[in-house]
Amino acid sequence: MSLQGEINKCLSAAYKNWIISKRNVFTVFELVFWPLISLLSIGLMTRFLNIGGETVAFLLVGAIGLTILQICQIDVAYVLLFDMWSKSIKNTFVSPVRGYHLVLGALLFGMVRGTFAFTILVVISRILFGFDFLAGGVHTVLIFLAGVFAVSALIGMIVCISILLFGQKADVAAWSLSGVIMLISGIYYPISILPDPLQLMARAVPLTYFLEYYRSAYGFGDHNIMTGAVMVAAYMIVGLIALEITIERARSTGILLRLSE
Amino acid sequence: MNYAVRASGICKGFNTLFRGKKEVLKDINLLIDGEEIFGILGPNGSGKTTLLSIFSTLIYPDRGELTILGIDARRKTHEVRKLINISTGKPNFPWSLTVRENLRHSGMLYGLHGRELERAVDWSMESFDLHQYQDTRFENLSTGVKQRLSLAKAMLNGPKLLFLDEPTTGLDPQMAQRTRALVKRIHRDMGVSVVMTTHYMPEAEELCGMIAFLKEGRIVAQDTPARLKRCLKIGERMRIRYRGDIDANALRAIPGLISADLSAGRADLVIDKNEVTFSRVMRTLQSAEILELELEEPDLEDVFIELAG
Ligand SMILES: Nc1ncnc2c1ncn2[C@@H]1O[C@H](COP(=O)(O)OP(=O)(O)O)[C@@H](O)[C@H]1O
Ligand SMILES: [Mg+2]
Numbered sequence: 001m002s003l004q005g006e007i008n009k010c011l012s013a014a015y016k017n018w019i020i021s022k023r024n025v026f027t028v029f030e031l032v033f034w035p036l037i038s039l040l041s042i043g044l045m046t047r048f049l050n051i052g053g054e055t056v057a058f059l060l061v062g063a064i065g066l067t068i069l070q071i072c073q074i075d076v077a078y079v080l081l082f083d084m085w086s087k088s089i090k091n092t093f094v095s096p097v098r099g100y101h102l103v104l105g106a107l108l109f110g111m112v113r114g115t116f117a118f119t120i121l122v123v124i125s126r127i128l129f130g131f132d133f134l135a136g137g138v139h140t141v142l143i144f145l146a147g148v149f150a151v152s153a154l155i156g157m158i159v160c161i162s163i164l165l166f167g168q169k170a171d172v173a174a175w176s177l178s179g180v181i182m183l184i185s186g187i188y189y190p191i192s193i194l195p196d197p198l199q200l201m202a203r204a205v206p207l208t209y210f211l212e213y214y215r216s217a218y219g220f221g222d223h224n225i226m227t228g229a230v231m232v233a234a235y236m237i238v239g240l241i242a243l244e245i246t247i248e249r250a251r252s253t254g255i256l257l258r259l260s261e
Numbered sequence: 262m263n264y265a266v267r268a269s270g271i272c273k274g275f276n277t278l279f280r281g282k283k284e285v286l287k288d289i290n291l292l293i294d295g296e297e298i299f300g301i302l303g304p305n306g307s308g309k310t311t312l313l314s315i316f317s318t319l320i321y322p323d324r325g326e327l328t329i330l331g332i333d334a335r336r337k338t339h340e341v342r343k344l345i346n347i348s349t350g351k352p353n354f355p356w357s358l359t360v361r362e363n364l365r366h367s368g369m370l371y372g373l374h375g376r377e378l379e380r381a382v383d384w385s386m387e388s389f390d391l392h393q394y395q396d397t398r399f400e401n402l403s404t405g406v407k408q409r410l411s412l413a414k415a416m417l418n419g420p421k422l423l424f425l426d427e428p429t430t431g432l433d434p435q436m437a438q439r440t441r442a443l444v445k446r447i448h449r450d451m452g453v454s455v456v457m458t459t460h461y462m463p464e465a466e467e468l469c470g471m472i473a474f475l476k477e478g479r480i481v482a483q484d485t486p487a488r489l490k491r492c493l494k495i496g497e498r499m500r501i502r503y504r505g506d507i508d509a510n511a512l513r514a515i516p517g518l519i520s521a522d523l524s525a526g527r528a529d530l531v532i533d534k535n536e537v538t539f540s541r542v543m544r545t546l547q548s549a550e551i552l553e554l555e556l557e558e559p560d561l562e563d564v565f566i567e568l569a570g
Contacts, residue, residue, distance in 0.1 A: 002372070004372075004374050004375070005372030005373070005374060006372065007374070008369045008372055008373065008374040008378070009369065009370060009371075009372050011369060012366055012369030012370045015362075015365070015366055015369060016355060016358070016366050019355075019357065019358050019362055019366075020355060020357055020358070023357040023398075024357070082355055083355070086353055086354065086355045086356050087353040088353045088354050088355055090314075090319060090347070090349070090353075091353075091354065091367060091370070091414065092370060093319055094317050094318070094319045094342065094345075094346070094347050095342060095367070095370035095371055095418075096339050096342040096343050096370075096371065096372070097370050248321075251318075251319065251320045251321045252320070252321045252323075253275075253276065254273075254275045254311075254320050256319060256320055257310070257311070257314055257319070257320055260353075
């Protein structure tokens with residue numbers, strides 16, 4: 001087993017997603033159009049409500065974080081969705097790749113797309129709304145992005161797992177789950193305004209910690225980034241193992257065959 | 262000796278929504294040495310795809326033991342996957358990737374990289390006559406080229422054993438013939454063991470040195486094509502309506518006449534076209550007045566009924 005071989009198994013997923021993405025006109029919408037719409041909506045709303053500097057930053061961090069989360073998570077889910085839509089899932093799973101090759105490769109490409117969108121969004125919000133995304137230094141931005149990408153990978157994996165467990169239509173349920181995660185992790189508000197049980201749940205979602213971390217650079221309270229980092233790392237490991245188990249199970253139930261019909 | 266495939270007691274069932282578990286494969290025992298192309302022949306729904314999917318470790322059996330190329334395929338699935346590949350009729354690949362991109366992607370799945378990857382891709386395009394399509398997207402390829410791409414993909418990792426699932430379904434006769442020639446080349450010139458499924462007897466006859474008949478998830482017969490054809494009564498079917506008398510014994514004495522069913526002005530004959538001339542049959546029929554004559558290739562479903570009966 002050569003390292004280069006292992007890397008290329010991962011890159012196979014990135015390569016496929018890259019070509020499909022490159023040829024898909026909707027990529028422009030995914031990466032530029034919709035992100036700008038949501039950024040401008042939030043930005044203009046802050047004008048209308050006459051909100052001051054820090055709070056604007058608070059909301060823009062949420063809007064930008066949410067956007068790149070969505071872009072990156074769908075890339076991870078695409079690794080299985082593209083195979084399913086083109087009915088070529090057999091080719092993938094008859095080869096000696098494992099779940100983590102697919103997820104890591106797709107994540108890599110998701111990070112490229114996410115970073116691209118992030119760059120556009122921070123530049124635009126700097127120009128239009130005076131948002132200084134480097135207020136906490138470069139490392140703050142990098143740690144925040146790393147956290148968002150890791151959470152994206154988790155959501156993408158949950159989508160893949162649901163499909164392998166319950167079949168094609170299950171992705172809808174999985175996307176709804178990601179909606180709930182966004183709701184409780186406080187995209188547009190501090191989680192302190194949530195009812196206690198939801199706050200407790202929010203503390204179990206790593207995204208919460210990464211949002212708080214980035215926002216603390218703009219003077220919004222404390223953060224506990226270590227907890228978030230350890231949590232997301234643990235979730236990633238659990239997620240990858242769960243995906244591996246699910247793939248093996250899909251081979252036993254035969255759903256892998258049905259998904260390729 | 263290492264068998265290409267050594268399967269014993271393979272059973273597989275699928276859970277269905279309303280009717281409980283559906284048993285698709287029932288106690289499959291097979292020894293395939295890989296010297297000759299091995300054919301698994303069976304009508305639609307008999308479990309061919311399921312069986313090949315199990316052999317290629319795409320899915321797992323419920324019970325039974327499986328050794329592929331001497332490796333325990335129930336435990337060392339990854340080792341097996343490196344050494345085999347599969348190609349199916351009506352193949353599918355990501356639509357918007359070109360031939361070269363699809364091959365490159367498939368090669369990467371096997372861990373090929375750099376020069377080695379490009380060489381494998383070039384070699385397989387060369388071998389399957391795909392160079393002129395290398396920049397054509399999969400969605401714009403004709404059925405025949407898609408099929409060749411599928412074979413090319415299956416050869417990328419230099420497999421020792423290749424599974425082909427109905428490689429000629431959906432192809433026109435010319436394309437089917439070309440594909441069969443490629444399968445022969447893969448086996449003979451590239452030295453790859455081949456296990457293939459088909460529901461078309463002439464194809465099995467042309468390619469395979471040994472055939473197993475799969476019916477409703479069981480292997481009901483296994484032999485060389487020539488011997489199987491006799492005991493399975495595969496041939497041309499001739500239906501006749503006549504007036505008068507036909508000498509049934511004379512008819513049955515014709516070599517190559519597999520079966521003759523005569524009753525009330527109707528004769529139902531199965532003839533092995535390779536061994537008997539129609540004229541000989543017709544001469545025997547001369548004693549009667551032929552009102553109607555119909556020729557058809559019996560489909561496998563008929564043949565299986567006869568075998569079971
Ligand atoms: N993944 C699956 N889930 C449920 N039933 C299946 C699945 N795959 C195949 N079957 C059923 O198993 C039987 C055999 O199918 P298959 O192996 O595809 O036969 P063949 O390839 O000989 O046409 C069919 O009745 C089919 O409906
Ligand atoms: Mg089939």
